[in-house]
Amino acid sequence: MIDLYYWPDIPGRGEYVRLVLEAGGLKYRDVVRLPEAEGGGMPAMVAFLEGRKGYPIPFAPPFIVDDGILVSQTALCCAHVAAQCGLAPEAEADRAFALSVAVTTADFAAEAHDTHHPISVSLYYEDQKPEAMRRAEDFRNNRIPKFLAWYENLIENNPTDSGWLVGDRMTYADLGLFHTCRGLAYAFPNAMGEASQAAPKVQELCRTIAKLPKVIAYQGSDRALRFSTDGLFRRYPELDPASGGQ
Ligand SMILES: N[C@@H](CCC(=O)N[C@@H](CS)C(=O)NCC(=O)O)C(=O)O
Structure with missing residues (x-):
């Protein structure tokens, strides 16, 4: 049994790990979403963050505990669980590159986060709005297109021609891209609508994952949390004007 620790009310970065767990069955x-009476709730997570559990101390959630091993950092958590359910590549070179892709996706997600918190995570969005407007403009106009073009290139140049990012079958790297595109479509519907047109293979990959029975069942369940104006991907219409904001 794998234990996932993450904030209880937002999809956030925990969702990347949850999606691999769910898609991998x-x-x-x-x-943290379990009742305290069952060993859950915030106290369970805080005990790890404060080093009271006899494990190495993670800096921040998400982290997982699996059979006595603690792993933190979203991409590493995903790689760890993917290896147990056929969602990591088998060949060593592909395994290494899938992790490279997942870490790059974590960078992309961090840049999405920084559009609403460009100055500090300790300040409210409302206290850094002019900077957020500038940061979001660059994110929409330069960074989203650059990241999407890279993923598109990976799929196009995958020697197996599988339609996936790495190797001949779906991996956690694909699930990470899928979730990031969902988050961005929620937060930046206008910018993503435009940028996605130049990335048809990325769109196809996302459509394929969205149709997987395990993904459909999970997304319809109460285990999946909805996007909101908390967390990583936030919808602030002023950060995504219809014109593209140039
Ligand atoms: N690079 C880390 C970032 C982890 C992170 O920023 N976690 C957030 C929640 S999504 C958090 O709780 N941060 C607390 C903090 O940075 O003080 C990862 O990808 O897991």
């Missing part, structure tokens, strides 16, 4: 506990 692995048994897990979303510990």
Whole structure:
């Protein structure tokens, strides 16, 4: 049984790990969302962050505990669980590159986060709005297109011609891209609508994943949390004007 620790009310970065667990059909506990009487709730997570559990101390959630091993950092958590359910490549070179892709996706997600918190995570969005407007403009006009073009290039140049980012089958790297595109479509519907037109293979990859029975069942369940104006991907219409804002 794998224990996932993450904030209880937002999809956030925890969603990347949850999606691999769900798509891979692995048994897990979303510990902080369990009642305290069952060992869940915030105290369970805080005990790890404060080093009271006898494990190495993670800097921030998400982290997982699996059979006595603690892993933190979203991409590493995903790689760890993917290896247990056929969602990591087998060849060593592909395994290494899938992790490279997942870490790059974590960078992309961090840039999406920084559009609403460009100065500090300790300040409210409302206290850094002019900077957020500038940061979001660059993110929409330069960064989204650059990242999407890279993913498109990976799919196009995958020697197996599988339609996936790495190797001949779906991996956690694809699931990370899928979730990032969903998050961006929520937060930046206008910018993503335009940028996606130049990335048809990325769109196809996302459509394929959205149709997987395990993904459909999960997204319709109460295990999946909805996007909101908390967390990583936030919808602030002023950061995504219809014109593209140039
Ligand atoms: N690079 C880390 C970032 C982790 C992170 O920023 N977690 C957020 C929630 S999504 C958090 O709780 N941060 C607390 C902090 O940075 O003080 C990862 O990809 O897992």
